[in-house]
Amino acid sequence: MSQSVTRKKGKPKPHYMDSVYRNLIRMREQLINALVVDKRFKDKLQKIFGKRRKLEKNESHNLSIKDIKILEERLDNFSDDIEFYNIVRKIIEAQKELEEYLNKVWDNVKSKNINKENSVFCRIPVDSSFYKNYLFFNNSKGIFEQLEDLKNLIDGNTAYSEYLSKIDKTISKFLPSDKEFPNISYTEFQTEQLVKILPYLFVYLINFLNAFISIRKYIFFYSNDLNLTYRVNRKIKIYLDKAERNKVQTILRVTWKAIIDTLVETETEWSLEDLYLIKYEQVSEQDIIGVEYIGIQKLQASVLKDDTLRDALNRYIPIKASDKKIEKQVWILEEFIKNKPLLPNLISHVRIYLADRIRRNDYAGKSLIYASIVDARMRDLKKDNKVFGEEFFERYVELPERIKEEASWSFSMAKAVRNLFEDQNKRRSYANLLLTTIRRNNKYRFVNILLKTLSEKKERVNNINIIGFIFSKILSNDTSWKNYAFVFVVGLASDRGEKKWRKLSLRYSGL
Amino acid sequence: MEKVEFEIFRPIKKAELRELQDLTMKTFSKIGTERSRQRLVYDLLNALKTNNRKRFLWLILKNVNTLKPEDKEKSEFTKFLNDLYIEHETPENFEKVAYTIVMGIMSIDKDERGEENG
Numbered sequence: 269m270s271q272s273v274t275r276k277k278g279k280p281k282p283h284y285m286d287s288v289y290r291n292l293i294r295m296r297e298q299l300i301n302a303l304v305v306d307k308r309f310k311d312k313l314q315k316i317f318g319k320r321r322k323l324e325k326n327e328s329h330n331l332s333i334k335d336i337k338i339l340e341e342r343l344d345n346f347s348d349d350i351e352f353y354n355i356v357r358k359i360i361e362a363q364k365e366l367e368e369y370l371n372k373v374w375d376n377v378k379s380k381n382i383n384k385e386n387s388v389f390c391r392i393p394v395d396s397s398f399y400k401n402y403l404f405f406n407n408s409k410g411i412f413e414q415l416e417d418l419k420n421l422i423d424g425n426t427a428y429s430e431y432l433s434k435i436d437k438t439i440s441k442f443l444p445s446d447k448e449f450p451n452i453s454y455t456e457f458q459t460e461q462l463v464k465i466l467p468y469l470f471v472y473l474i475n476f477l478n479a480f481i482s483i484r485k486y487i488f489f490y491s492n493d494l495n496l497t498y499r500v501n502r503k504i505k506i507y508l509d510k511a512e513r514n515k516v517q518t519i520l521r522v523t524w525k526a527i528i529d530t531l532v533e534t535e536t537e538w539s540l541e542d543l544y545l546i547k548y549e550q551v552s553e554q555d556i557i558g559v560e561y562i563g564i565q566k567l568q569a570s571v572l573k574d575d576t577l578r579d580a581l582n583r584y585i586p587i588k589a590s591d592k593k594i595e596k597q598v599w600i601l602e603e604f605i606k607n608k609p610l611l612p613n614l615i616s617h618v619r620i621y622l623a624d625r626i627r628r629n630d631y632a633g634k635s636l637i638y639a640s641i642v643d644a645r646m647r648d649l650k651k652d653n654k655v656f657g658e659e660f661f662e663r664y665v666e667l668p669e670r671i672k673e674e675a676s677w678s679f680s681m682a683k684a685v686r687n688l689f690e691d692q693n694k695r696r697s698y699a700n701l702l703l704t705t706i707r708r709n710n711k712y713r714f715v716n717i718l719l720k721t722l723s724e725k726k727e728r729v730n731n732i733n734i735i736g737f738i739f740s741k742i743l744s745n746d747t748s749w750k751n752y753a754f755v756f757v758v759g760l761a762s763d764r765g766e767k768k769w770r771k772l773s774l775r776y777s778g779l
Numbered sequence: 780m781e782k783v784e785f786e787i788f789r790p791i792k793k794a795e796l797r798e799l800q801d802l803t804m805k806t807f808s809k810i811g812t813e814r815s816r817q818r819l820v821y822d823l824l825n826a827l828k829t830n831n832r833k834r835f836l837w838l839i840l841k842n843v844n845t846l847k848p849e850d851k852e853k854s855e856f857t858k859f860l861n862d863l864y865i866e867h868e869t870p871e872n873f874e875k876v877a878y879t880i881v882m883g884i885m886s887i888d889k890d891e892r893g894e895e896n897g
Contacts, residue, residue, distance in 0.1 A: 712874045716828050719881060723820045735882050739800065743878050744793040 292369055296362035297329075300336075303355050304329040312352055316342055336363050380412065387411050397551060398477065402438055403431055421470045424463040432470060435459055439473045441556045442546075480548070483508050485558075487523060490544045500530045521602050528572075528582060528601065543569075567649060568605055570664035571642060577668055580638035587616040589625045600632075600639050610643040611751055615707060618754075618761050622700050628763055636758045637682060641675045644751035651747050678752070681737045682759025684730050688721060692763065699760035706750050706757065714753050715743055791867045796879045802859055803883025806852040810842050816884055823881050827874070835877055 303309060304323045313323055316338065322330055340360050346352055376382060377390050387410030394414075399405040403421060404414035420428035431438060434456040437445035446455045463469050480486040481504055489500045503526035511522050523545055549558030564572070572578050581601045588596035598613050614636050621631045632639075645667065689695045698721070705714040715738060722731045741752035807816065819842060826835040839860075846853040863876055 712827070712878065715878050716824055719878070719885065720821070720824050723817055723824070723885060732886055735886055739796070739879070739882050740793075743875060743882070744796050746790075 286373075288369060289366075289373075292362065292366040296359065296366060299355065299359045299362055300329045300331055303352075303359065304331070309352050309355075312346060312349070333363070336360065377411065384410060387413075398441060399439075399474070403429065421474070422468070424459075424467050424469055426458075426460045426463055433459060435462075435473070439470070440476060441551075442476075442559065477551075480546075481505050481508065485547055485549050487545060487547045489523065489527065490546055496530065499533075500527050503530055521599055524602055524605055525599075528578070532578075564605060565607060567646065567664055567667075568607065570667050571604070571671065572601075574668035574672075577638060577642065577671060580635045581642065583632055583635045585613065585617045585632045585635070586620065586626050586630050587613050589620050589630075592625065592627050594626065594630065600635065604639075604642065609647075610639045611754065614639055614643075614754065615703065618699075618703060618757055622696055622703070622761055631762070633758070633762055634679075637678050637755055638671075638675050640751045640754045640758070641671055641678055644748035645671050645674075647748045647751070677737065678755040681734060682755050682762075684734050684759075685718075685756045686759045686762070687727070687730060688725055689760075695760045699757045702753070702760070703757050706753050709750070711742065711749050711753075718756070791863070791872050791875055795863065796875065799859060799863065799876065799879050800883040800886070802852070802856050803880050804887050806843060806846070806856040807884045808887045809850060809852065810845055816887065820881055820884055823877075823884075827877055827881070832873060832877075839880065 304313070314321070317323070317335065324330055336359060339356050343353065343356055343360070346356070377386070382390070388408065390411040391407075391409060392404065392411065392414050394405060395407070396402075396405050400407075403409075403417035409417065417429070420432065424432070426432050434446070435443060436455070436457060437443050437448075443457075444455075449455055459469065466472075479501065480488045481501065487504070489497060489504060491497050491500070504523050507522045507526050527543065543564055545562040547558075547560045547562065548556045550556070571581075578601070581604055582599075583601075584597045584599050586594040586597045588594075600610060600613070603610055603613060617632060618636065620626055686695065689698065701717060702714060705711075705717065718734075718738060722734060725731060737752070742749045745752065810816070811819070819838065822838055823835060826832075826838065840857075843853060843856055860876075863872075867873075867876070
C-alpha cells in the first residue's frame with residue numbers, strides 16, 4: 269500500500285509529488301507501523317486477524333485497506349483498552365481523511381481539470397501482452413482517451429478509429445494480418461456491416477482469449493450455440509481438475525468426454541460438424557504459438573448423432589492387461605473421432621479376454637460388434653476415395669441406419685455361431701483359432717475352418733444363414749472382411765448366457 | 780520406353796459370384812445324395828486347405844460329369860466356370876470362385892429342407 273511512497277530508489281511519479289497526498293499517506297503509515305510494532309497490542313491484533321497472520325513484512329506493516337475496515341468494525345469490542353482504542357481510531361480517521369482528499373482529486377479528474385501527464389497517471393491499469401497498441405490498452409493513452417475508446421468499442425462505432433473499422437490480427441491473433449495477405453480480395457475485412465448484425469462484435473473479440481482453459485496448453489471448445497459452448501467449456505474445466513488428480517486421462521479425451529456428456533445431458537438439437545476444438549500452446553509478444561483447430565468430420569458426426577451407436581462406442585476397453593489388472597485401455601469413441609481404425613484395438617481386447625487376463629465384466633460384448641461394423645463402414649466409405657461424393661452432401665443421413673441393420677444381422681450371426689457348440693471351453697478355443705486367422709490376414713483359411721465346422725453340424729437352417737453371411741460379408745468383401753469375421757469371434761468369446769444374445773438379436777432386428 | 784500397363788485380370792464381381800453360387804446350387808442338387816455331397820464338401824475343403832487346385836477341379840468336374848448329357852445345367856455350369864477361369868486367372872480369384880462353389884453346394888440343403896417342410 270505504501271511502497272510507492274516510501275521507496276528510496278528512482279524518481280517518484282509526478283502524481284506522488286503532491287505534498288498533501290504525501291503527508292496524509294505518511295501519517296497513516298506511521299500510525300499503523302506504531303500499532304503493529306508495539307508488543308502490548310500483539311494479542312489483540314492476533315485475536316482480530318488470527319494467529320497465523322503475519323503483521324510485519326520488510327520492516328513495515330503488512331495491513332491492507334481491507335484490514336483497516338475490519339479494525340473499524342471491531343473497534344467497539346476493545347473499548348476497555350483505551351490506548352489501543354485511540355490508536356486504531358486515529359488510523360481510521362487518517363484513512364478517511366486520505367480517502368476524502370483522493371475523492372476531491374478524482375472529482376477534478378472527472379471535470380477534466382487535469383493535465384495530460386496526470387491523465388496518463390490516472391489511466392485504467394489494463395495491460396495485455398496481446399493488444400499492446402490497441403485502443404485503450406496503449407500505455408500512452410490517458411484516462412479520458414481510454415474511456416472514449418472503451419465507449420466506442422462497446423457501442424461498435426466503426427467510424428471512430430481505424431482499429432474498429434476492420435478485423436484483422438490486431439484484434440484477434442487467430443486472424444491473419446492485412447499486410448501478410450494483401451492479395452486476398454476481402455482484406456481489409458470491413459466491420460461496418462458485421463456490427464449491424466452483431467452489435468457487440470468487438471466486446472466478444474477482445475474477450476476471446478479469456479475463454480480458453482489453461483492446462484499446460486490452452487484449449488477452447490467452439491460451437492455455433494452459445495449455451496452449448498458455455499456448458500461444454502465449463503464441463504471441460506471440471507473434468508480437467510479431476511483429471512489433474514488422477515493423471516490418467518489425456519486432454520483430448522477429457523474434452524471429448526465433456527462434449528459428448530453435455531450433448532447427452534442437454535439433448536440439444538445439434539449439428540456435430542460445426543463443433544471445433546481450438547488449441548494453442550503459448551502466447552508470445554503479440555502472437556500465439558502452436559495453434560491447432562480440431563473439428564469432427566462429417567462422417568464421424570453422422571454416426572455420433574445416433575443415440576444407439578454413440579452409447580455403444582462410448583466405452584473404454586482394456587487392450588493390455590495381466591493378472592486381471594488393466595494396464596492400458598482405449599476409449600472407442602475417442603479413437604473413432606480421431607479417425608483411427610478401431611479393429612486392431614478390438615482384436616487386442618478380445619485376445620486378452622480369451623487369455624483370461626481381464627475380468628468377465630470388463631469384456632465389452634455388444635459394443636465390440638457395433639464398433640466393428642462402424643469401422644467396416646468407415647473403411648468402405650474411405651475406399652471410395654470420393655471426399656465430396658453424394659453421401660457427403662446428404663450428410664450421410666442413411667449411414668447410421670445401415671450400420672444398425674448390419675449390426676442386427678451380425679448379432680444374429682454371433683448367436684448362430686455360438687449355438688454350434690455346447691461347451692464353453694470348445695467355443696473359446698475355436699474363437700482363438702478364428703482370431704489367429706484374422707490376425708494373420710488369412711481370409712480363405714478363416715472361411716475354410718468355418719465351412720468345415722458347419723459341414724459337420726446338423727443344424728442346416730442355421731448353417732445356411734451363416735453361409736449367406738460368409739458369402740456376402742467375408743468371401744466377396746476384400747476391404748472389410750476382417751470386421752465381419754470378427755463378429756463370429758465376439759459371439760464365441762462371450763460368456764454371457766443364451767438369453768442375452770437372443771434378446772440382442774431380437775431387439776436389433778426390430779422384432 | 781513408354782510404360783504400358785495392361786489390366787488383364789480384373790477383380791471378380793460380387794454379382795458374378797452370386798450367379799455362380801446359384802448355378803452351383805442348381806447343378807449339384809441333381810448330383811448324388813445329401814451324404815455324398817457332405818463328403819464332397821469335406822474333400823473340397825481339404826483340397827483348398829492344401830492349395831491343391833488340380834484336385835479341387837478334378838473333384839468338381841468328376842461330379843458334374845455324372846449328370847446326363849440332356850441336363851442343361853451340366854454344360855451351363857461347365858461353360859460358366861470355364862469363362863470365369865479365363866477372365867480371372869489369379870490365385871486370389873481362384874480361391875474366391877472355389878469357396879463360392881463350396882458354399883453353393885452347402886446351401887443346397889435349404890431347398891431340400893424347404894421341400895420337406897412344405
